Amino acid sequence: xxxxxxxxxxxxxxxxxxxxxxxxxxxxxxxxxxxxxxxxxxxxxxxxxxxxxxxxxxxxxxxxxxxxxxxxxxxxxxxxxxxxxxxxxxxxxxxxxxxxxxxxxxxxxxxxxxxxxxxxxxxxxxxxxxxxxxxxxxxxxxxxxxxxxxxxxxxxxxxxxxxxxxxxxxxxxxxxxxxxxxxxxx
Numbered sequence: 397x398x399x400x401x402x403x404x405x406x407x408x409x410x411x412x413x414x415x416x417x418x419x420x421x422x423x424x425x426x427x428x429x430x431x432x433x434x435x436x437x438x439x440x441x442x443x444x445x446x447x448x449x450x451x452x453x454x455x456x457x458x459x460x461x462x463x464x465x466x467x468x469x470x471x472x473x474x475x476x477x478x479x480x481x482x483x484x485x486x487x488x489x490x491x492x493x494x495x496x497x498x499x500x501x502x503x504x505x506x507x508x509x510x511x512x513x514x515x516x517x518x519x520x521x522x523x524x525x526x527x528x529x530x531x532x533x534x535x536x537x538x539x540x541x542x543x544x545x546x547x548x549x550x551x552x553x554x555x556x557x558x559x560x561x562x563x564x565x566x567x568x569x570x571x572x573x574x575x576x577x578x579x580x581x582x
Contacts (some may be wrong), residue, residue: 414450417462425466432474445473523573531566534559 411414425446434545446469459465524532530552537548538559549556 411451413459413462414447414453418447418450419464421463421466424463425470428467428470429474433477438477442470442473442477446470449473519577523570526573527566527569530554531562531569532561535566537565 402574420453422443426439426443429442429446430436433442444464449469449472450466453459520531524535534552534554535549537543537551545556545559548554549559552559554562
């Protein structure tokens, strides 16, 4: 027969203390942690960490006031959490720094894109000015404003059939203009 291990008895009382103290003060602990972190899931994770640290406690008999002890452990867990979060934030910030040359290249690409967008916008405005006003209005109401056939018809005082017809015609006109402008670029 094996002799009982003295450490097993201490571990047994440690886990009993941890379980009973955690069950008794879980609500207070979660409220305490929840007021000090932004995400409720983090508060739950930190409460689990407090529980794990209570399980690792060597001599629970020396704890006179369990609630004060749990709050002290929770304060230490919070401190560790905030230090780790700050380090992670600092490392992410340093990784996100963009070299000056890259910023200049990105700025030039953005300027080119804006210039291209301006040219396209001018071409669209020119094409819209060359089509009948009613056709242009129907196209704008349908495509830009996202109105249904019926809404466009009511707004333009046309029948839904006429709206569909005008849209079909204006799209064909714009396709021809795009094809012609594309041929002029070659």
